[in-house]
Amino acid sequence: MLWGGNVITKIFTGNSIDECLEKASKELDIKIENIKYEILEEKKSIFRKKATISVILDEVSNEDDGTVRIVGGKILVKNPKNEGKPAIIRPSKDINLIINGEKVNTAVEVYDYTVIDIEFDQTVSKRVMNISITPDKMKAYINIKYIPEIVYKLQDCDESREVNLIAEIKEKKLPPKYTKEEIIKELRNNNVVYGIKKGALEKCCSEEKIEHILIAEGIQVIDDIDDELDIKYNTNANKLVEDSTGKVDYKSIGRIVSVKKGDTLAFLKRGKQGRDGVDVTGKVIKHKKGKVIHLKAGEGCEIKDDVMVIALRDGKPSTKGTTFFVKQIHEVNGNVDLKTGNIKFNGDIIVYGAVMEGMKVEAGRDIEIYKNVADSYVVARGDVYLRANVINSDVAAGDEDVFRLKYIKNLKKFRELIDVLKDTCVQVKQHNLVGKKSKDGEIVKILIENKFKNITKLSNEILIQSLQCKQENNKLAYIVKQKLVGLGPLSIVSFDELDEMVKFIEKEIAVVSTKLTVPVNVYVYYCQDSNIDSSGSIYFTGKGEYVSNIIAHDGVYFESPQSIARGGVIKAGNEIRCKCVGSSGGVSTKLVIEKYGDIWADIAYQNTRFAIGLQEYILEKPARDIHAYLDKNGELTVDKFNL
Structure with a gap:
């Protein structure tokens, strides 16, 4: 306990100023806000913290000193008598003290005639709304916070020579709550216009604090479920077979599967239709369309109840896309030779023997030959299975499609050449490279004979292929004969005729392309000195x-x-x-x-x-x-x- 002049003080030590004040309040039975103190020491380091304050306990009463007290928020000052000291007011950080029109930041002596004004730190009420949208834009969340305006007043205190001005809260004024219209407007400002939840909206208008509430939710997209086709017969007939030792029989590919009349070939399980989604911005999210299977009955089949494929006869089942067939099979149990003659059949052909020199085998569908093919001709519109050797023979799978594909390929090449020819002709004429008096047809003829020699060869090939593909009444063939073969180019009046020719070429490509069927394959064990052509793929299963x-x-x-x-x-x-x-x-x-x-x-x-x-x-x-x-x-x- 220390005495200094008329003042009595006491020292308190702790780890912080707050701890020192708590000790003083507890020991002296004085509220913390009423304690008068001075900071003597305050140390803050990594390893140690220490604070020391000096608390002013009392003053030796002097009846002549001036006093001040606060009652009902009003400051009442009493002047000193005789040689007494005047009253003192100390401002705080929350209060602006204005004495005689000037702001003061330290303790000041006051008298009953001193003009004392008090200003409190101003606070303004506000409200904060935040809208957050998930990355997929399917959900929107809202946060609302209301910050009140705080009105302060002076805390009353008893009469004393020195008074610390302390602010206390008089009242808190909350801002008005958001209305439905205001919330909806803010949602729209954030592009949230769909799936707004009515219950959440009402809650946002009634409660003082809203934390991460789901305010809007879109409709999730549901994709279609694909149709599924359950094929009842063995579709792995072409799978290579292993024996018990694990040895692969590469000649086993292409085995025939057969069905009986009335057998179910396939059953269609219908999928489910989905729906489009909508996100909270109102954007429609298209659902993924499912695979829709349309069953078709080919030769030897029928569709029952729109979901079943039934065999109408005994035979070999097959499918091209979603079209089912039961094919009739022509079987040759021996060799194809002079005894059998050439074989030509609209259905499938199975030859269990060999195809001898000079013979032909032609099928409207698949061909399967178990033994050698030598110096022969084998052609099918369907797949070709050659289980043994093919020597010095011609094999084609796809029949007319093979010719059509070659024809289309040449037509595309022909179109490119004619385009380049036209551009070259225009440049030659613009630069007078062959004389000003040269006609367009003469320029075309000169360029074909000197720079575009391939056009003559390709023109002849196209004329032949047009006949092979049975393109009757072919206007393109007529134009090629008249305009490009021999002296034909001289009949060309304008280069624009070449553009017309390109249009006929494109039309011919489109017409021939529509006649193409499903690509077919050739499966061959071994071939030598032979020609093999397929509209699809060729598989070598052996040597x-x-x-x-x-x-x-x-x-x-x-x-x-x-x-x-x-x-x-x-x-x-x-x-x-x-x-x-x-x-x-x-x-x-x-x-x-x-x-x-x-x-x-x-x-x-x-x-x-x-x-x-x-x-x-x-x-x-x-x-x-x-x-x-x-x-x-x-x-x-x-x-x-x-x-």
Whole structure:
């Protein structure tokens, strides 16, 4: 306890100023806000905190001193007598003290004539609304907070020579709550216009605090469920068969599956229709359309109750897309030779023997031959299965489609040439390269004879292919004869006739394309010195090919690990996959993709040629794991490892 002048003080120590004040309040039984104190020491460090304050306990009473007290928020001052000291007022951080019109920040002496004004820190009520939307825009949440305006007054105190001004809350004034209209307007400002929840909206208008309440929710999109087709007969007939030792019988591909009259071939399970969704912004989210299957009955079948396919006769079941067939089968139990004559049948043909020299086998659907085909001609509109060797023979799957695809390919090439010819003609005439008096037809003839010699050759091929594809009353063929063959170009009056010719070419492509059927495949064990053509893909299931011309409009695949591609040309529309290409002796073997696609080979020897479009790469050394393709810049790239 210390005495200094008329003042009595007491020292309190703790870890912080607040702790010192709590000790003083408890020991002296004085409210913290009424304690008069001075800070003697305050240390803050990582390892230690210490604070010391001096509390003013009392003053020795002097009846002549001035006093001040606060009653009902009013400051009442009594002047000192004789030699007494005047009263003192101390401001606080929450109160602005103005004495005689000037603001003061420290203790000040006052008298009853002193003009004392008090100003409190102003607070303004406000309200805050926040709208948040989930990333998928299917839900919107709202947060609302109301901040009140606080009105202060002076805290009363007893009469004393010194008074600390203390502010206390008189009242809190909340701002008006948001109305439905205001909330809806704010939602719209945030693009929330759909799925607003009525109950949540009412709650937001009645409660003082709203935390993360779901205010709007969209409708989730539901995708369609696909139709499912359950095929009742064995569709794995072409799957390779393994024996008990794990050895694969590569000749087992293409086995025939048969059904009886009245058998159910397939059952259609209908899917379910979904619905579009709508997010909280009102955007409609389209649902994914399901796969809808439309059953169709082909030859030998009927549709029952719109969901079942029933066989109308005994035979071989098959499907092209969602059209089902039960095909009649013509079986030849021996060889096709002079005794049987050439075989021609609109349905399937199965030959359990061989096809001998000079014979023809033609089927309106599939062909399956179990033994060798030598010096023969085999053609089918459907798939062709050749389980043994093919020597010096011609094989075609797709029949008329093979001709049509070649015809379409030449028509597209022809169209490009005519376009370039037209542009060149215009430039020649503009620059007077052949004389001002030259007519348009003369310029066309000169360019065809000197720069565009391929047009004459291609024109003749198109005329022949038009007949092969049975394109009767073909106006394009007539125009080609009249305008491009022989002296025909001289009859051209204007270069614009070439544009008309391009239109006829495009029309012919469209007409022929509509006549194309489902691509079909060839499955062959081994071929040598032969020509094999397919409107779909060609699969080598055994030893492979030797010095043959292989053309597939989709892909060529060597499936057996022992398959080889040695000599000849293998051409595909999209993809070639080989096991072993060429030989250590460097026999020339060419692998060709017409425009865009991939060529794969496990092993390839020198002198193997990889061609995609107009670009070609010749392998100089044996290599493995080869992949030829066009990179993003259209350049032929061959990835490989040295063997």
